[in-house]
Amino acid sequence: ADLEALKKEAALRAVALIESGMRVGLGTGSTAKYAIEEIGRKVHSGELTGIVGVATSEASDALAREVGLTVQALDPRPLDIAIDGADEIAPNLDLIKGLGGALLREKLTEVQARRLIIIADHSKLVNQIGEKAPLPIEIARFGFLSTIERLRQIVPGGRLRQPGAQPYVTDNGNYIYDAQVRPGGDLAALERELKGTLGVVETGLFLGMAERAFVASPDGVQELTR
Numbered sequence: 001a002d003l004e005a006l007k008k009e010a011a012l013r014a015v016a017l018i019e020s021g022m023r024v025g026l027g028t029g030s031t032a033k034y035a036i037e038e039i040g041r042k043v044h045s046g047e048l049t050g051i052v053g054v055a056t057s058e059a060s061d062a063l064a065r066e067v068g069l070t071v072q073a074l075d076p077r078p079l080d081i082a083i084d085g086a087d088e089i090a091p092n093l094d095l096i097k098g099l100g101g102a103l104l105r106e107k108l109t110e111v112q113a114r115r116l117i118i119i120a121d122h123s124k125l126v127n128q129i130g131e132k133a134p135l136p137i138e139i140a141r142f143g144f145l146s147t148i149e150r151l152r153q154i155v156p157g158g159r160l161r162q163p164g165a166q167p168y169v170t171d172n173g174n175y176i177y178d179a180q181v182r183p184g185g186d187l188a189a190l191e192r193e194l195k196g197t198l199g200v201v202e203t204g205l206f207l208g209m210a211e212r213a214f215v216a217s218p219d220g221v222q223e224l225t226r
């Protein structure tokens with residue numbers, strides 16, 4: 001099966017956990033897209049009723065509305081479940097997220113979910129965080145060059161995300177610094193150090209947050225739990 005079919009398979013397994021009446025965190029990215037579309041299909045068919053979605057990006061908000069979902073802003077009420085992709089998945093389900101640029105709203109939303117379910121293809125599996133993907137760090141736009149200099153002391157080898165002539169701007173009007181993380185380090189300590197750095201808004205380290213992950217590979221969908 002091609003990669004997209006695998007991603008969709010993982011998404012369907014996660015969406016099967018949703019029950020009528022749930023408040024659902026809607027992730028961002030090409031895998032989460034399949035989940036949002038499947039939730040829309042189930043609402044349209046009447047298999048699911050009373051679903052309220054909370055989107056983790058403007059893009060997911062628009063897609064959710066497009067497929068007919070009711071979408072509300074994040075408020076302090078807990079979410080029953082959130083479904084999202086990831087860029088790296090470690091054996092203990094620590095994650096790197098943010099390559100799609102949505103890490104701040106994702107973390108703010110998913111920390112309120114009773115269940116965070118990750119969906120991915122097998123290319124996202126790593127033995128240790130830092131092996132494959134850079135670590136996205138959302139930084140304030142104002143004084144970003146100074147913030148980048150501060151970050152270089154902690155995570156050398158990174159760079160401002162700038163796909164074209166201008167830096168990438170997140171839904172929140174911030175920039176992203178994609179850092180290189182040395183595998184095997186103390187991730188909790190790194191998260192604290194990064195969050196304690198002036199100008200840093202949020203990091204793409206999602207530590208101890210995911211409950212399970214549906215990971216699709218050519219020989220089927222694995223279900224990983226912490």
Ligand code: DER
Nearest residue numbers: 029030031085097098099100
């Ligand atoms: O940006 C994000 O956090 C996305 O969830 C990303 O990590 C996964 O996107 P993908 O499913 O398109 O690979």
